[in-house]
Amino acid sequence: MGAAWLFLFAVFMAGALLFGMIFFIVNFSDLESDYLNPVDLCNKLNKLVVPENAVHGSLAILFLLSGQWVAFALNAPLVAYNVNKIINKQHTYDATEIFRTIDKHKKQCFIKAGFYLFCFFYYLYRMIAALVAESQ
Amino acid sequence: MSKTASGRTQWEIPQGAPVQGLQPTGSPPPVQHTKRRQYAAGQTQAYYGADGLADPTFAGGAQQQPVAGGQLFTPGLVGEHQFQAQQGQQPGQPAYYQPGQEPEYINGPAYGQPPQPAYAQAPIDALAGQFGQMGMGGQKQFQLYTTNLLTSPPEPRELYRPPPEIRLPPNSCISPSPLANSDPSYKRSTLNAIPTTASLLSKAKVPLALVITPYRSLKEGEEPVPLVTDTVIARCRRCRTYINPYVQFIDGGNRWRCCMCNMSNEVPQLFDWDQVRNQPGDRWARAELNHSVIEFVAPTEYMVRPPQPAVYVFLIDVSHTAVQSGMVATATRTILENLDRIPDEDQRTKVAVICYDVSLYFFSLPPGSTDPTMLVVSDIDDVFLPKPTDLLVNLAEARTTLESLLGRINDMFQENSIVGSAMGPALQAGFKLMSPIGGKILVLSSSLPSVGAGALKNREDPKILGTAKESGLLQAASPFYKTFAIECSRAHVSVDMFLFSAGYTDVASLACLPHYTSGQTYYYPAFNAARSEDALKFAHELGEVLAMPIMLEAVMRVRASRGLRMASFHGNFFVRSTDLLAMPAVPQDQSYAIEIQIDESITTPFVVFQTAVLHTTCYGERRIRVITLALPTTTNLSEVYASADQVALATLFANKAVERALTHKLEDSRDYIFQKLVDILVSYKASMTSGGAGASAQLAISENLKMLPVLVLGLLKNVGIRQSAQIPPDIRAYSQSLLTSLPSQLLIPYIYPTFYSLHNMPPEAGTVGENGIILPPALPLTSERLERHGLFLIEDGQTIFLYVGRDAVPQLIMDVFNLPSYEVLRGGKTTLPVLENAFSQRVNAVIQKTRESRRGVYYPHLYVVKDDGEPPLRLWALSALIQDRADVLPSYQQFVSSLKDKVNGIGGGY
Numbered sequence A: 001m002g003a004a005w006l007f008l009f010a011v012f013m014a015g016a017l018l019f020g021m022i023f024f025i026v027n028f029s030d031l032e033s034d035y036l037n038p039v040d041l042c043n044k045l046n047k048l049v050v051p052e053n054a055v056h057g058s059l060a061i062l063f064l065l066s067g068q069w070v071a072f073a074l075n076a077p078l079v080a081y082n083v084n085k086i087i088n089k090q091h092t093y094d095a096t097e098i099f100r101t102i103d104k105h106k107k108q109c110f111i112k113a114g115f116y117l118f119c120f121f122y123y124l125y126r127m128i129a130a131l132v133a134e135s136q
Numbered sequence B: 001m002s003k004t005a006s007g008r009t010q011w012e013i014p015q016g017a018p019v020q021g022l023q024p025t026g027s028p029p030p031v032q033h034t035k036r037r038q039y040a041a042g043q044t045q046a047y048y049g050a051d052g053l054a055d056p057t058f059a060g061g062a063q064q065q066p067v068a069g070g071q072l073f074t075p076g077l078v079g080e081h082q083f084q085a086q087q088g089q090q091p092g093q094p095a096y097y098q099p100g101q102e103p104e105y106i107n108g109p110a111y112g113q114p115p116q117p118a119y120a121q122a123p124i125d126a127l128a129g130q131f132g133q134m135g136m137g138g139q140k141q142f143q144l145y146t147t148n149l150l151t152s153p154p155e156p157r158e159l160y161r162p163p164p165e166i167r168l169p170p171n172s173c174i175s176p177s178p179l180a181n182s183d184p185s186y187k188r189s190t191l192n193a194i195p196t197t198a199s200l201l202s203k204a205k206v207p208l209a210l211v212i213t214p215y216r217s218l219k220e221g222e223e224p225v226p227l228v229t230d231t232v233i234a235r236c237r238r239c240r241t242y243i244n245p246y247v248q249f250i251d252g253g254n255r256w257r258c259c260m261c262n263m264s265n266e267v268p269q270l271f272d273w274d275q276v277r278n279q280p281g282d283r284w285a286r287a288e289l290n291h292s293v294i295e296f297v298a299p300t301e302y303m304v305r306p307p308q309p310a311v312y313v314f315l316i317d318v319s320h321t322a323v324q325s326g327m328v329a330t331a332t333r334t335i336l337e338n339l340d341r342i343p344d345e346d347q348r349t350k351v352a353v354i355c356y357d358v359s360l361y362f363f364s365l366p367p368g369s370t371d372p373t374m375l376v377v378s379d380i381d382d383v384f385l386p387k388p389t390d391l392l393v394n395l396a397e398a399r400t401t402l403e404s405l406l407g408r409i410n411d412m413f414q415e416n417s418i419v420g421s422a423m424g425p426a427l428q429a430g431f432k433l434m435s436p437i438g439g440k441i442l443v444l445s446s447s448l449p450s451v452g453a454g455a456l457k458n459r460e461d462p463k464i465l466g467t468a469k470e471s472g473l474l475q476a477a478s479p480f481y482k483t484f485a486i487e488c489s490r491a492h493v494s495v496d497m498f499l500f501s502a503g504y505t506d507v508a509s510l511a512c513l514p515h516y517t518s519g520q521t522y523y524y525p526a527f528n529a530a531r532s533e534d535a536l537k538f539a540h541e542l543g544e545v546l547a548m549p550i551m552l553e554a555v556m557r558v559r560a561s562r563g564l565r566m567a568s569f570h571g572n573f574f575v576r577s578t579d580l581l582a583m584p585a586v587p588q589d590q591s592y593a594i595e596i597q598i599d600e601s602i603t604t605p606f607v608v609f610q611t612a613v614l615h616t617t618c619y620g621e622r623r624i625r626v627i628t629l630a631l632p633t634t635t636n637l638s639e640v641y642a643s644a645d646q647v648a649l650a651t652l653f654a655n656k657a658v659e660r661a662l663t664h665k666l667e668d669s670r671d672y673i674f675q676k677l678v679d680i681l682v683s684y685k686a687s688m689t690s691g692g693a694g695a696s697a698q699l700a701i702s703e704n705l706k707m708l709p710v711l712v713l714g715l716l717k718n719v720g721i722r723q724s725a726q727i728p729p730d731i732r733a734y735s736q737s738l739l740t741s742l743p744s745q746l747l748i749p750y751i752y753p754t755f756y757s758l759h760n761m762p763p764e765a766g767t768v769g770e771n772g773i774i775l776p777p778a779l780p781l782t783s784e785r786l787e788r789h790g791l792f793l794i795e796d797g798q799t800i801f802l803y804v805g806r807d808a809v810p811q812l813i814m815d816v817f818n819l820p821s822y823e824v825l826r827g828g829k830t831t832l833p834v835l836e837n838a839f840s841q842r843v844n845a846v847i848q849k850t851r852e853s854r855r856g857v858y859y860p861h862l863y864v865v866k867d868d869g870e871p872p873l874r875l876w877a878l879s880a881l882i883q884d885r886a887d888v889l890p891s892y893q894q895f896v897s898s899l900k901d902k903v904n905g906i907g908g909g910y
């Protein structure tokens, strides 16, 4: 029963993270088409970077604690990447350099969104698999 | 093929045949040779008596006499001898200058003035001929001349030539005025013929970019920028382009067609009305249709708020170190002396003075009183203004109070023993004071900010210099300086930094503020006002900054014809949206570089780039400065090469190198520009020479890009980029801030210094000619040219070295320095005396002219460098001779030969 609940929770989290990334991408596009200025953009997005990383990190820890090794291994690289960025203080967006780096940021967001989408279906599959296993 | 005296072969001409007698040779014909000899003898006699001529050591031009000392010699590679022989003057070879013609050139047309006929026809000047004497009628084609870098040494004179001429198709311009296209000192493009497709551009490997100095200073005798006062501003409805000489009038003159987007627009009703005389006017005489650089008086639609007055807030460090170095005394005296020069025509200019150590000292300056009151704020964590009024005062009204304050500040803090700096809180206080208006903050700091917001630590670590971690030291240590810069930019506040510290002061972090607020950083390492040269330099530069008419509340936007897009921006400003640059207070002579992308194929025969700077003058008038540059397009690769501007390219590379050094590593930045150069050479070889892709014994480049390799070498050897484990990060960071803000006219000497031989300069050098003081001919930057008995001047726009050979005769020392002999002469910072003899006056005139001839506020220090004097100073001076080998850095010959290997597909880096 525990695994099913865990993956149900994970499905919701992955969905939330996916929406978060889409929100980032939309904002970057707004910046490129001058609907938003770089200062507002950075103020807005920088508030969300740490929560996003925290949600993802705590999900990974949850997998670790409940012994879901595959799910944990799937998320570990991204956790390491995020932690490394925070330690080096490179996790925030710099309004003075944003136009020079926007392509890189957008690419990152797209990759992350793709990853979360994959996770979403993987967790869904694991949840169903767990439910099936329990009902048998 | 023709072989010239210089041994250069012109082995391929892809387009057409060269005009007879116009071979692109850099050397004059051997005719002048006798003159030179006579002249050298004359000089020698002047200094050594007639018998001096017999001594080969003293016979200046007759024989090369390299200076002793290992540092000066380039280790002899086999192939180098031939090369050096060409660089040096040999008895049988023509001189590099001709007393009769040379000075005309050196003092001749500045950048961009069309070559005068006399100049173009001079035998020395085939290059100008190449550009100047093209066929009449029809669109003139660019002629491509190929030169071999291995056999043609750099010729400094090439750098003073105008860029390849812009050849627009006939009838593209509605004005016959020569001013209808932009002068290169305002705006120049790396390519003067724009490729029609992105693939052609990428094939050429030459980056496309604009170098813009929208607000350059005017020299004496230059026409001011024409002003359109009638507020009839015709702009394209679709793309917002301002009307310019490249639009077309259609529909009987009732409409005009935009040159960028082809939109048909209505001509405004009052366009043909002379509002001054109140009568019909002549449309064709309107300034905006005849001038490429123009200012419009802006109507109220262009204002978010009424034009604000100019505001100057001085933040003066009064800590123990600041007072002891004499900075406070010099600064206050300079401000006092320059109060009259601060722009204040409309009597609206406001001024505030805040002093700080670890506390803030405000001064209340009630108008009419002569007694300023000091208010101390020690709470620096939450900065507040101690008084709502009288801190920021009207300059004219509070003049007497201000004068008495400035006269007293140094005495007030004379005994101050507090060490430390609350620069961050002082900045916040200054910002609070002026943020409703905007304006300029001038920070004068003698120590590393140590308390409050923006406090910095000494992070200088000799162990990481020269390693991959070094670029970390060149980035801002505290986010404060970026976030505060953005706040400033929003409130139209610009910050200038004057840094004096003897120790580490983290220029890299502090320079962020000027960088993002269109200010400027000035650095005076180990400043000591007791040395009159230090005080003089600082006082001159601060005075110039104060007197400068600045543009306030400015935003800049560059528009271009359809298909072209401004892709990335370099320089001192904040990029506020994809193509809008925010510049709170634009100083004069600051340069910006913008890279351009070709998004879609261009179908028009020419394209237009228009820079518009909306600003408030410091006299309270809202204006728009518009700079229009039209360039032809081409589908021909050889035209792309023939139209490339090496000076603009070097300026762009300087910006790219610094950007790369900050985002990657210093090493990456050097590799990057080296690779860019290799790419150009490879592509040129493959497409423009018969050699194709195979190995070649030559290294081909077009004549107009001949100096690019030596400029790149100069950049690789510049303090800001150079490979070294000995350059303090402060010096590097300062140099980088210069590399990204100097206009080409200052940047080129900064990476390729000028080098004159003074002891045997032509008789007219140093005297007043038609165009002011005549300069001696510039020499190539190699120690080959140093002579043991000589006197030389090396100058990079920031520093002047007077290099004295160890065998300089007493008469020379006496004439220039008023000292009996070389032995008693001391090296170091000096003020050169003006003595009662012609030679001293000429040397002083040359120095004076070099100081004046550049744009910008800089007043270079003059160092006397003795041939056998202190090694560090001597090495510093000699490091300016960039064609020599120094440590791990290659000589020009080695550099070119490694380029050749690389182009032929062999070998690694430079």
Ligand SMILES: [Zn+2]
Residues within 6 Å of the ligand: B236, B237, B238, B239, B240, B241, B258, B259, B260, B261, B262, B263
């Ligand atoms: Zn238009």
